[in-house]
Amino acid sequence: MAATQPARPIAVIGAGFSGTMAAIQLLATLPRDRAVLLCERGGRFGRGLAYGTGASAHLLNLRAGNMSAFPDRPRHFEDWLAALAEGPAEGVRATPAGTFAPRGLYGRYLTELLTDAVTRDGLPRLHLLNDTVSDLAPDPEGFRLRTEGGQTHAVAGAVLAMGNLGAAGEPRSRHRLDPWQPERLGRLHPHLPVLIVGTGLTMVDTVATLRDHGFAGPIVAVSRRGLLPSAHAAAAPWPIPALSAADVATLPALLRRVRREVAAAEAAGIGWRGVIDALRPVTDTLWRSLPPAERARFLRHLRPFWDVHRHRTAPPAAEMIAREIAAGGLSVGAARILSVVDAPAHAAVTLRPRGAGETLRLDVQAILDATGIGRVGETEDPLLRRLIARGLVRPGPFGIGLDAGPDYRVLGTRPGPRLWTLGPLLRGVLWECLAVPDIRNEAADLAGIVAAELDRAEAA
Template structure:
């Protein structure tokens, strides 16, 4: 048995920034343990990649670990001579879209610097293990680790991030074990093993799908690649007229009133918000502006707009609007856009709005039946590889993560009422099955989507953490 003041489960970007900010703000030296099976803490799913075509999907300038020093990362990048090592990072809009591996290295370096010393004299250690269960104790939580150890802490922080994507129907049956079916799109080693002449079907059209396609094309893939999604929506391109440094995201996110609410007041319906947004875009375009900057006002207001929506409106958004919102919210790195445009123009790559209605093993290949969206004839096609890019699961009650399932089963943390992520209060205290906030269990990062809706991008996560850490510091006073 080992013990700590604070046990952070998950050492990706969220867990690392949490540990750094806690060590910076703590009023006394704390013993902070990060439980993370990866050897390189600070990277997580997004940044623990060696692939040179995996790049940040937004300019370097809006990524940070220290909201009070947003120039720290650009200075770090320049001082290490990275622009010369990776000249392809600089894009025509004048911004750097760096490799995710480089950003991961930066976050890991910052974390390790805080292992070595920090403002509060706290100890931060990395326990290379996986937490599989939790028990409430009189003073906090006891975590069971997969190596048989236990870890007692006054405060447990769940920063477990994304679920591995699960095979969607009709791939969730016998076909899920077929060698042609790649369930995990982040397994770039397996994508690299796809023969160059293979007929590839990509399920999904999001950034993850584009990452997989970019890896195939960079590896000299010559076979046809087809991407399908039920909605057929692809990430929107940033207008070419939007050039130069992005607006100061920290300043926009810490305003007492968000840009959208300042302009339009509080809105309680999704339809009302959409109508307002469309009117704003029309006005902007009539005046020579563009949708991107107008949409940015809404994106940077979600922290205020989302919690004010009634639950039924949140569900309406998730059912009908989220896909549309996401394709405007998440751009592709320009380098990946270029790969994709070239292959599309050459006729090697196609995108289609269609449903996969059946999948059967056919020798070394998979026979897939596709039904076009909006009707039309079903057609059967053979594929040598199917890559599942349908996105991570976000329902704690169906999680593949034993700790997440255990927290739900014991009622220590209840899924958010809209069904995505966990319910938490404004200070990220877990709301238990009886509706009570638990000061000994905080949940941070993407698992709080239901509560905040904006906890996916690095800047939004980092700022939320900075907002809640003072409350946590106070709760750890003896």
């Protein structure tokens, strides 16, 4: 009798929050003979871009009460924090708007969850692969997964949890720096000006990182609208607005409806934050129910306004930015970059401030890209480029993220093997897929979908 082959594992590519939680939920849901191969190129599992920072000024953008890793255990992170022996010494900040923990501490929470998952039932079901996945080549039973380090693994399917794609590299300049490489920021001249492109949450972080690394010079931050993220404030809950079909037929109708709701909340002494938070459970449905032309209009005109209200900072971070602006260390403006000319030691940047006829020239030693979202069609990521070339993935709606079905299954130009995605790569399909409260739900849902699919395949 031929020996039965062990079941192929499911690969999860990327071990930030999305991949870590996908792996943990898969382990809890898949049969015990099915392993999970969690692959991470950055060497640190359970941290990703957001929670790998060691800077205590980098606080979570959400209150601790919203940061549980599990949808069915809402107090899990708060309880973990409360049980920490070190308590407030860990940099946890209690504010009138709620408790905000350092992001590095949240990374520790995730790595502990992962360690727990590796060791829980004594079975070696979670394998950590510390390498860059460079290819997924389909075969009749799934994929041959290949890594830059030369490893090959036969897997039954894969979950792409690779986070936000880096922005496409505009503006081109040899003085362009990645704000996520703090060691390079530490090598800047301490007094010569720098330019940050983008004025959102990444800009807030970048200012903190620069100051943390001893940079004392002027910082200029620009974006199309020059809007700064709002800060969290104490806000009573507001009920989910009951929206009619007419309310969601066009963007202006939806905007009018939301403004009416905000006026009602203001009149009740609750404020706009309650309304934006109340919309959260229905934002995805709203996004999908808007006609494509209206969604495109939203991206062109409203998105910066939505983002600064929806993605808010912890109050201490907002206070740091206000202090910087008041002291003249940081100036924030609305402007378009017209050109960048590189000189050996600086970049000459020509800007047109919004609404001005005149242009402005800035000589800066570095340009830091804090714009956030890159486009799949322009990606230089070798794995995604191979998957696109094979027709296994394609750009999502409006070129943002990957195209996928409601079951997280990635859609390509031809039917492909079992390939799923979650997290920021779903941004064009789902609108709310960036933050922990959304991703933890996706991870739990996805695990059930993957388990059911493998069950069906085995029964066939």
